[in-house]
Amino acid sequence: MTPFQLQSVSEAADDIRRLISEQDLAGASARLTPLSVPEVVELVDRLSIEDAAIVYRLLAKARALDVFEALSPGTRGDLVGALRRAEVTSLFAEIDPDDRVWLLDELPASVAPQLLRGLTRQERDLTAGMLGYPHHSVGRRMSPEFVTTHPQLTVRETFARIRAALDSAETVYTLPVTDARRVVGIVSLRDLMSADEEALIVDVMSDPHVAEVTEDAEVVARRTTDYGLLALPVVDGEQRLVGILTIDDAARILKQEESEDAARQGGVEPLRRSYLSTPIRRLVRSRVVWLLVLAVGATLTVQVLDAFEATLAQMTVLALFVPLLIGTGGNTGNQAATTVTRSLALGEIVPRDVRKVLSREIRVGLCLGLLLGTLGFAIAGLVYEWHIGLVVGLTLVAVCTVAASIGGIMPLAARAIKVDPAVFSNPFITTFVDATGLIIYFLIARAVLGI
CATH class of the missing domain: 1.10.357.20 (SLC41 divalent cation transporters, integral membrane domain)
Known part of the structure; x- marks a missing residue:
């Protein structure tokens, strides 16, 4: 954010605190309306967790989900603790599997079974599978929701796969090419759009970069950004595709790790939330x-x-x-x-x-x-x-x-x-x-x- 935007958010945070103290929730809701999602995220980071929970409840459902997914892991964990159980269960079911694992890592271990029980069987299996990987491994930060294609499929058939998975896939800009679940190539949406619709994927794909599921998440995130990849396929010990790490998740990992390193170099423990909202x-x-x-x-x-x-x-x-x-x-x-x-x-x-x-x-x-x-x-x-x-x-x-x-x-x-x-x-x-x-x-x- 620019200094002007930060000043505007700071003023909005002061207004929200005053309106909440006056119990003017309608006024607080109106004050939130013109703010963008990044501005609401910054505002939440400036409020006490009690006020942040009130602000979150004033947001429309779709906007609230966007805000929640953009919050830092520590803020998410604190916010969940301030919301009612029904609100948390509903929210937990709406977010992506990788975001669920981020959240569970911030919550007490006793909370996880309660939240997992509220998921569908498919979503519960996806989330539980990720929780089985070691802490700090890329397996806990990847997304298990992805679109793949096959070397012998045509570009037309691949586009059909993409359209069918638009609502559930983490990204469609980079597609792993798999044969018997093993990654044999990678193809970008740009390559697909510039190719003939009847061309085979084997003639369009390029050699892939992959990461082992047990590799350190920071190392893999650094590799993703160094190579300028929009998504990096993650494979298990038998080279079978199990997930992808997108560039936005890689950036989030590096931001968190660099914040921790900066704190420890100064002789303090990392803060889970922003400075102004930390008690x-x-x-x-x-x-x-x-x-x-x-x-x-x-x-x-x-x-x-x-x-x-x-x-x-x-x-x-x-x-x-x-x-x-x-x-x-x-x-x-x-x-x-x-x-x-x-x-x-x-x-x-x-x-x-x-x-x-x-x-x-x-x-x-x-x-x-x-x-x-x-x-x-x-x-x-x-x-x-x-x-x-x-x-x-x-x-x-x-x-x-x-x-x-x-x-x-x-x-x-x-x-x-x-x-x-x-x-x-x-x-x-x-x-x-x-x-x-x-x-x-x-x-x-x-x-x-x-x-």
Whole structure:
């Protein structure tokens, strides 16, 4: 949305809150009428869950379904908790199977059987089948509702299949070509429209990209967007077609994963809903655990300072440079970690590239250290004494090199042991580099100053 649209939605949210507090539901309904579906979604994200449930009930049924499908998974889960059981059962039956699985992943496990019982047998089987795949796998994010064609069918016959499935298929813009349920090709709607109606599909189709149903959803989503695919066929262990991942679902997966990574790199747990609609207690809960962990880790820095207390007592000027050195080290490590974590997410590097990454980060850190160290040497030497400048300069060279190396390899180590690299990112690296940097600083000071 543009800044103007966001401001308009913000004003609408304020109006809706006021009208609901005044119990003027007719006025609230009228205020919602001119808003588009994306604007209603943004508005719901700005309201408390109680007000959001009221707004949802004021929407026409078809529009309410469009809004619900566009909400984030966390908001959906909270909204379901605020609606009546009859409303939830009806809504659950209306949405697509892949959206049902997204929703069930956000709800308590005890709720799933109740909601599944309200589905038809066919819909229940489709949804239950997807729930059987591992968490975070593409099998839980694909759509089992698709249109296929056969290599020996004509373009005319394929169009007949498309028309028959228009109301139920997730997409008709890309069709898997199957033979005995195995994917042998792919054909786009553009290719079909430009071909002769009597042409065989085997002469129109192209080689397919496919994903294994147990592959990580983020990896498959990234591949889908990298290849610019409108839909990617998903196959089981015997290469039989079981679903498709569309480009909009891929974008949704990547948005959620990137939000989680950004949060964890900052040392907080991801929020299930937008910031403005998240209760204060949940914001506190998302941050306090990490703060406690990092506070415990920061005791390393205190212990290092205590161990070198005698050194500081003999040369108190050294204390003045402690914030500069540990801040520079932490920032250098964070830069390296962020770069490597992003490269991991994009598939540019893998854990076995650790030697190459370490080699590059050592050189990058050394270059940064030489630049900053020269500047630190000159400034500290001019303001204080040249031997103090030498200590600061040498420490910056060493700290930048060590920090860049640690920041570069920690995300790779995390991926190797099947842990989210973002978890090992900025906060932990900062804590570790702070303690390491101080040890380096005081050892260099002792060697240069002879204390």
